[in-house]
Amino acid sequence: MSDKLSNAQIAWRAAQDIEDGAYVNLGIGFPEMVAKFQPPGREAIFHTENGILNFGEAPAAGQEDWDLINAGKKAVTLKPGAAFFHHADSFAMVRGGHLDVAILGAYQVAENGDLANWSTGPKGVPAVGGAMDLVHGAKRVAVITEHVTKDGKPKLLDRCTLPLTGVACVTRVYTSLAVIDIDAGRFVLREKLAAISIEALQALTGAKLHLQGAVTDLIVPEV
């Protein structure tokens, strides 16, 4: 095992916490990978905000129906028991608290649960999509992310410096090094890779990591 988890491994770890029968929205891009690691024997129903419940994998190349796409505009298939609906009904599901979990990517997460994942600042074309809706309403909003940025800066901070997506919305962060809960405005370390010390992890984290009960080893298979 390398010194940090791959994206697929982070996604695998997040997938283990999805209960049987859960309604789940996966953010565009990296979070979509979580669907692949659904534990055997559990059934999750995936929601895509453009208007499908219970969609499945991508079709074979050449078999795409381009009206049958997900929020990332990728072609998908349907599972038995799927349903179509318009955008207002779709975001009623989101905003109305009907999703069990939303798993999103992040630029930054703050210890009070603030999330920044839609804008890296004033330059370029801003685009928000459904991110600001998804952070509200799901019973559980989790983030999957590298623990630090490409140039080694912390992404878990005492306060976000980038434009916010939502205030106090994230409750769990799965990173390439650890699993961290957000509880009462604090980062609480739950799991970490055995190879890294708490001190070394703290040095890569922009806010204090609190301990509350045991910190267990973050163990993820090669996937």
Next chain:
Amino acid sequence: MSDKLSNAQIAWRAAQDIEDGAYVNLGIGFPEMVAKFQPPGREAIFHTENGILNFGEAPAAGQEDWDLINAGKKAVTLKPGAAFFHHADSFAMVRGGHLDVAILGAYQVAENGDLANWSTGPKGVPAVGGAMDLVHGAKRVAVITEHVTKDGKPKLLDRCTLPLTGVACVTRVYTSLAVIDIDAGRFVLREKLAAISIEALQALTGAKLHLQGAVTDLIVPEV
């Protein structure tokens, strides 16, 4: 012809103003009669707020489907091109300005267009239904009514004394004696029965009848 119009005749007169292709909601009870007098060659589409567009006449006795009812809870049939929808969509049609005309009954109408048609005062069980929604949104809200109450008191007033259904919402009143527009906070007499003088009509009306252009004879066949 008697000295005043029958209910059927009032309904007939109101029906003559419904344009071809109009979407129409008829209030429960007396206003429902308007549907029978649709002029030949014109097609109106009737909306019932419990969730049907383009319903038709009552079925034969014994042929009722008691899930296929109108707002008055009477069994109806469907015309080709009907649609079902839930209550939120139904009242989106009402409130959102999609109906061309709503025709309602009245206890009282005021010269500024205020309507009282839901409550005769504090005693008994109050019930409002869709009346307060129907007076808002339809492009034209018309009233059909006896000109005076059973004991001869005016129903057209300078100000309603009964609890209001809506403020400044009615634009035309079809009575047993006259057709009166509400324009800029005034009753404007448009048509009256030939047998009654303007003075006599004024005496039966609780606010000033203004004249603006010709007053034509209100001519209605026996129906």
Next chain:
Amino acid sequence: MNKTIPDLATAVSAIGDAAVVMIGGFGGSGAPIELIHALIDRFRATGHPKGLTVVNNNAGNGHIGLAALIEAGMVKKLICSFPRSADPVVFTQAYLAGEIELELVPQGTLAERIRAGGAGIPAFYTPSSFGTDLAVGKPVEVFEGRSYVQERWLKADFALIKADLGDTMGNLTYRAAGRNFNPLMCMAAKVAIVQVSRIVAAGQIDPEAVITPGIFVQGLVEVREPQQEELLNRSGAVYA
């Protein structure tokens, strides 16, 4: 995933005292008579649930369904738009005797408040009821020169719903105007319990034809030949 509940008694077993219960239907169309009667059976056997707040467009008719629920003394408060019907004697007597509280809401506002509850919209503005007795005490705001009343969402602990087909995942279709408040109440309740004429396997309802997606449904029970309130009342039925 299988949201099927084996019988009516089990379906209504979790509804507690003082719960807010939305009941679908407009008059008798789309009214879940069997679920309501199962709830009355439970009350007769156990004394619970009582002190319910019920949301329905009407106030029951005759001595069955919602009227029987009121007659049994289980309802503390009714939120509705039109507490009248062909034969509203049960509600009328209870109301005039001061035994039941009434919150009267314009029908379109009732529908929109329920939808808002399901859609996570805590408040909205409507022209309906502006300037009337039903707007007293509510905030008013002017938008684009016209006055509107602020209305709040309406949510429930449970909804009792009547649908036509349901698949095991809770996807539903309805019959004709029996749709009425049912899809909205599924959205607005923590637990939506649905009686359907037939439970089918997941995949047996065309995804295009689903009116209520299963995410809004927590349990469904099959009632093969559901009773129709209108016919029961015409036959003089009494649920007693």
Next chain:
Amino acid sequence: MNKTIPDLATAVSAIGDAAVVMIGGFGGSGAPIELIHALIDRFRATGHPKGLTVVNNNAGNGHIGLAALIEAGMVKKLICSFPRSADPVVFTQAYLAGEIELELVPQGTLAERIRAGGAGIPAFYTPSSFGTDLAVGKPVEVFEGRSYVQERWLKADFALIKADLGDTMGNLTYRAAGRNFNPLMCMAAKVAIVQVSRIVAAGQIDPEAVITPGIFVQGLVEVREPQQEELLNRSGAVYA
């Protein structure tokens, strides 16, 4: 009643300069490519309409459809949630050159604002965007201890819509996720113009299957084999 329009050119002929035009579709699914191209044709022939405000979830892709509309210089302002796509070069260049105005709206808020426009709800409260840059200047209110942002309805002069079946009275069905914003935009526009794959007689669509009731539709035009944005872009198509 027959709302059929004989051809695409006629269908878009009433759209004037500075109109607010909602365009259905999410990315390429449910996007009315042929109606958009007919509007571009008119602009090339007559110089009108120009100065449009367009409402769409995205900002176009490649050089066809909405992207081509922008490229033709017809759009003054875009109201959307996600002005990015696989190939957003047209909008990006226009935006960075200051040639087009952008109002960015969270996707769920955009949908709800459009529905509100269609439903006569001038304003509502949502938790979305609270505490973010997109809530700046908007009223905030606390309900039941949580903060919400007041959002306003969104209405349009015209909507360009893609549906699947349409009957002569304007009742519509859609295809799969092509439904997206289309039913909402039909509600929110004074004039909803719909391209359908097939026009059928009134009565040929099951009343239970109607997604958009005809009351929300002013005209429909048949486009038998509608193009799909994704396939056009993969073939490198340019509408020029």
